[in-house]
Amino acid sequence: MLPISTYGLSRQPGGALPQGLRRLQPCSILWTMTEATDVVDTRDMVWVHNALRGEFERLRSELSAFAGSDPAAWSRYLTHWTLMYDFLVEHHTGEDDLLWPVLNQRLPEQHDIITTMQTEHHTLHQLLEDVNAQVRQLDEARDGGTGDLDLLAGDCDEMFAVMLTELRKHLDDEEERLLPLVPGVLTQEEWAALPAEAAEILGERNSMLVLGYILKWMPEDERAIMLGKVPPPVAAGWAETGSGMFADYDAGLSLSSA
Numbered sequence: 704m705l706p707i708s709t710y711g712l713s714r715q716p717g718g719a720l721p722q723g724l725r726r727l728q729p730c731s732i733l734w735t736m737t738e739a740t741d742v743v744d745t746r747d748m749v750w751v752h753n754a755l756r757g758e759f760e761r762l763r764s765e766l767s768a769f770a771g772s773d774p775a776a777w778s779r780y781l782t783h784w785t786l787m788y789d790f791l792v793e794h795h796t797g798e799d800d801l802l803w804p805v806l807n808q809r810l811p812e813q814h815d816i817i818t819t820m821q822t823e824h825h826t827l828h829q830l831l832e833d834v835n836a837q838v839r840q841l842d843e844a845r846d847g848g849t850g851d852l853d854l855l856a857g858d859c860d861e862m863f864a865v866m867l868t869e870l871r872k873h874l875d876d877e878e879e880r881l882l883p884l885v886p887g888v889l890t891q892e893e894w895a896a897l898p899a900e901a902a903e904i905l906g907e908r909n910s911m912l913v914l915g916y917i918l919k920w921m922p923e924d925e926r927a928i929m930l931g932k933v934p935p936p937v938a939a940g941w942a943e944t945g946s947g948m949f950a951d952y953d954a955g956l957s958l959s960s961a
């Protein structure tokens with residue numbers, strides 16, 4: 704059965720990119736590299752967003768094929784769904800706990816924008832739970848040999864489409880309206896606390912897989928920058944074992960190579 708996580712909604716605290724993904728523009732003030740170590744570089748948030756866009760699109764596009772596949776392949780799909788579900792939940796929980804309270808305190812004039820981001824989180828995660836419940840129902844139908852798998856997968860696809868529309872809208876809004884507020888307002892330590900909290904909750908293995916997907920959905924010419932931003936032990940772990948583990952895991956999500 705599919706392991707289920709819960710989102711604490713009550714917590715307050717090189718080359719062409721696929722459609723909808725963002726390449727960082729060096730001419731933009733927001734994305735310009737700076738040697739001033741006290742200025743937060745928010746490009747890593749866009750890289751995270753691109754991974755979320757890309758992998759949830761992938762999960763939707765491959766759902767029907769995996770729903771009718773053998774048990775081992777379906778298990779791999781469920782594992783990946785759970786990974787990306789947890790990734791999105793922890794990413795937004797970190798913002799709810801660590802980002803919005805600080806910005807509200809230091810930028811009271813931007814309260815409306817921050818409230819909009821919080822509302823979008825709530826809406827998005829309700830839709831995410833709808834998809835999660837439908838994936839569970841599909842999993843139970845497979846286990847019990849009951850139900851029309853094609854019909855259940857079709858219903859799940861429709862829910863996926865609604866969720867993805869909201870996900871794209873929210874990530875676009877955050878990049879265009881929220882991220883420009885961060886440099887000069889948050890310290891490096893406060894910004895670094897976001898991925899640190901997510902990594903602690905996701906665990907070492909899943910954090911390495913998430914890093915792999917962030918790198919996967921980045922243009923090749925920006926990957927070295929990302930690896931230069933992670934702590935040295937993480938970069939070393941990626942080079943030694945993480946990249947190979949990720950390659951094996953990701954290959955398992957292709958039915959043709961399974």
